[in-house]
Amino acid sequence: MTLSGTYTVNAPAQTIWDMMMDPEILARITPAITKLEKLDDENFKAIAEVKIGPVGGSFSGNLKMVDKVQPESFKLIIQQNSKIGNAAAEVNMNMKALSDTQTEVSFTGDVKLSGMLNTMGGRVITPVANMLSKQFFEALEKEVNG
């Protein structure tokens, strides 16, 4: 499944970059993530709680941040496991400066789901992903506007 999203944020690219590089802030703005623990420059341990209507799941796994080109782009490699199935994703994040104060944040990603999540989740996955990305951008904007 491919995901993508674009959003214009009222902040310079570098500001956004700094926020994304701060595990505490990243955890705060990324929906569902409850804990992000930095292991080294690239690797994080992540715990997520997803709750949509009656469906819920606790995920844990790794998050890897690679190919960093400050302040333009980086890639996230995510592996999250849960009792109802596992999720693996590769997401390319891009920050394109529109002006000194405006940045276009966009991402494209490929997500693979396995297990029950995949079998039973077909009907709900895309709306959930869209919802989560919307929440992400909203949280990002909120964070920017402080």
Add this chain to the structure above:
Amino acid sequence: MANITVHINGVPQTLDVEPRLLLVHLIRENLNLTGTHVGCDTSSCGACTVLMDGRSVKSCTVYAVQANGKEVTTIEGLAHAGQLHPLQEGFKEEHGLQCGFCTPGMIMRCVDLLERNPNPTEEEIRWGISGNLCRCTGYNNIVKAVEYAAQKMQAAEVPAETVA
């Protein structure tokens, strides 16, 4: 654990059950009434159909605690004093079954169907049993079996209380 009393085929049964115990397992495992079957687990096939307060329900998607204080009728409770229910007779007479696995659920569903609509058309029967899957018969003879029972019940005017 929850303490519940369920009237199964007219007999009150008081038991302590885990809240997550499914009604079908209460019936099959706790009460050893194995005529009610499990076919799909997603309330798609109807093999587990029983009557709860006279209405057909899929007992794989009902918790036993939800049946507390209710009347549950299973296939074993359908015949009275050795006298088969007209549907049981109809399924045999019209060859409305083959492997027999869906049959108890199908019959229980049809009890409810005929209760509400004593003289259904073929179309109404087909929609009426659309939540019960049969892999053997192709449904033609199930329709006939229901028609057989409908005629017989109308002729005899079987009182409602003998089936609920």
Add this chain to the structure above:
Amino acid sequence: MFCNTSKEIGGMGHSLKRKEDARFTQGKGHYVDDVKLPGMLYMDIVRSPYAYAKILNIDASKALEIPGVLAVITGRDLEKYNLHWMPTLMSDTQMVLPTDTVMYYAQEVCAVIATERYIAADGVAAVEVEYEPMKAIVDAHKALDPGMPVLRPDKGKTDNHIWHWEAGDREATDKLFANAEVVVKEQVYIPRIHVASIETCGCVADFDPVEAHLTMYMTTQAPHAIRTVIALVAGHVGLSEEKVRVIASDIGGGFGGKVPVYPGYVIAIAASVLIGKPVKWIEDRMENLQADSFARDYDMTCELAATKDGKIQGLRIKTLADHGYTDAAANPSKYPAGMFSICTGSYDYGVAFTEMDAVYTNKPPGGVAYRCSFRVTEAVHAIERMVDRLALEIGKDSAQLRMENFIKKEQFPYHSPLGWEYDSGDYGPALQMAMDIVGYDELRKEQAEKRKNGQLMGIGICSFTEVVGAGPSKDFDILGIKMFDSAEIRVHPTGKAIARFGTKSQGQGHETTYAQIIAQELGIPAEHIHIEEGDTDTAPYGLGTYASRSTPTAGAAAAVAARKLRDKARKIAAYLLEVSEEDLEWEVGKFFVKGAPEKSKTIQELVFASYTNHPQGMEAGFEATHYYDPPNLTFPFGSYICVVDIDPETGSIKIRRFVAIDDCGNIINPMIVQGQIHGGLTQGLAPAMFEELIYDEDGNMLNGSFMDYLVPTAVESPSWETGHTITPCPHHPIGAKGVGESPTVGAPPAIANAIIDALSHLGVTHIDIPITPQKVWNILVEKGVIEAV
């Protein structure tokens, strides 16, 4: 219809009500999940969320902390006993539990044994498995691409090719096609489907450590073969064949899916042996759909050669078969593609050639037949689609084209260009009967009118020839065991009988029809003949029930065994009536003296005498056993016509009528035969319009539950119209042929042909099944009939 017994005796031709229905209608059937033994434990299985992955670690500690969880069994545990792999029926090997790698989505990873079903489920949720996912091979075509990972290096493979097989005359066929006036060609894919019997699979393995005896209660179509397989797989750990008892009680539908030995059975046995208690394992529906044997998955390149005026001359089919990660086909023949070479169908022409390659992919193993003799449905689909394709090409009515090319009655026994000897047939009358009932000519006129107004209706025909009753020992075996079947009849002093068989009914009504065969031969009322099957301790050895083989094999055995008894009765009658055997004549139920019919002895008197007053030197009692090795297969046939209406805006398809004329030779019980046909038709409708196992590019199954695997309900299933002709089987003792599967074989092409016929004027020549409204809609958009928004 043949029927010469009274209703009281209930021999052949009577629509006797079924004996088994008394218990089934009252909830007294006895299916495997009804088995409850003292101290019984429950098994539940952890399954792979990946289609192809290395298992890095299995951590069962949290599961084992749950009170009531007794054990978690892994492949490493089984490896100690060399039970982690088992042979398949196709001389391949299959994992019982993996030690290193999982090969398909929902494959067994390890098993939790607990005191209760619910606790076992909790245990499964608590086992933590670490995987390293690998890129799965999902597409059978890509499986053969260079550079693809080799899935089965353990088989000495250097690629994913399993076997190549061919039949017919390649050279002559190629030559014919090179010079033919007309050649039509289509790529025809028959998707992966699942039998989805309403009862899933399961077992209770009950090992008695003191006696070293295993009783295996299970849902199997072939109890004897399973016992032998158990002895072969686990003989080295002490499960000796005489100490294994397989009991198959009532079975909630089989359709081929309950022929194989699934890993769960072996794990349950291992668990019972290890723990010394009975262990129950019952699949849920998702496990059943996701991991049990599939059917079909044949991609066929089909070509038909003919003259311009429609004389069919040759057939050429090249197939790619996706077998999943192991070839575990439940195939009763020595040919790797089973009975696919019936693909020349009902038509007489010179040459044919078929070749086939099988490949490994990361999908569950199989296949099974889904209610047909292995690979017949694929063959019939290919030929019946191609005949319609030819009719379209040369502008000839498809019924007429069939009529002109049928093998004629006087040509039987007919030797097909791919090697079968058809025993009997008379195809024209069956098609004509179907055409008359449906009003074929009128329908064609209506269709022409409707096309003028943009309305879409189609008429589809299928005139199939089946090949069932595996099988003659020269061609058919399972693991080397020849495919005879058996009957043992014991008649007790009062003239009441018990008969046991090597087959196993899953709804076919054996308890009734076998009794009718014996009643026919001996004159003992069917009511007083009790039929038993499914217990390997008591029933004679047989290969089981599938491929419509019960009547052709065990049914024949019943007739022959009964005739042995009739011969004995004749001897006793001669002795009692003091005449020579030649002076006696048989009339159902009694022997009488020729010319003096008042001098007679009933079968009951003769049976009683066999216990009380038999001739000196004669063995006492009235028992006979027969193992029947059929001289040939039986070739039932039929012609089906389907009429569909299509909503030109949405692509919705409504089957307006479906007429099925079947010929299965002499009929034992017309009611049961008709019921078999109804059921088979709905199971033919299913893959034609609804069912398909769908995988994504990573090998995840996307529709592994009844919420998305679309088994037709009474609403989708039309009201079937049936009829029959009778062409007795010349070599079967009672002239019967198998019937249970003909409609599943014949219905899909009839439906597909009807839908394609409805669209053929738009230039549509083929659509793969299942033909869904979405597929039809896509075509309507592509052909410019409607516009997408």
Add this chain to the structure above:
Amino acid sequence: MIPQAFHYEAPTNLEGAIALLQKYGSDAKIMSGGHSLIPMMKLRLATPEHVIDISGIQGLEYIHEEGGALKIGALTKEVALEESSLINDKYPLIADATKMIADPSVRNLATVGGNLAHGDAANDHPAVMLALRASVVAAGPNGDREIPIDDFFLGFFTTALEADEILTEIRIPIPPAHSGGAYLKMERKVGDYATAATAVQLSLDADGKCAQIGIGLTNVSAAPMRASRSEDLLRGQVLTEELIQEAAKMAAQDCDPNPDLRGSIAYKRSIVKTYTARAIHKALERAGA
């Protein structure tokens, strides 16, 4: 498929149920008929610690007209709608839709309130209630509040119900004379979620013009949706074939379906178009046009 263990409570009145919701917060799930919740629990996709069974609360099963509105108690079972002569005679849209929900045995237990409170755009009642311009009543610690249906469905599986609120009643304005409605649903087989479905409710004025129209769509967006542009186009107009087709096309353009096993985006849009037009026709016919 065995659910994870949970604690079970069966309050007999609303106050008790609300108190339990306040006590357990997001660890609790309300269950009425259980036919949305239990399947998810059996798959262990839903693992609530507490299940609050409200089916024993008296007085929430009714179908009657009162004060200009049709009032349906939240615990009213689908089967009651199916068998109600009031619904069958006067609310054909509801009657149409109810017959298409799952299957008869499920309808014997499933409730109207549950169908709405689940917030699933694939359920059939949300589109119906949008078309009927219903409102729902939510009971909470501070009493009742009425929520117009347009404010109720907030997003994917998300409604305006607070964590400590329970849906108790659905209120539907009684349609004036010359009204009609229809529900058309495309499904892969009986009992399936809609590939797409359209609910239409309309009223005609004395001149035969469309005085009011509601169009709701099922399973073609993350949240249940109203085809507002289509409604606006038709309101106040004589419904010509051309206008109806245009409105149907707008609905198809405005919806936002996901491609899945039920169909492609293009196919779902096309079904919306066809069924919207057909449902308008059927509603018109029923309105006596």
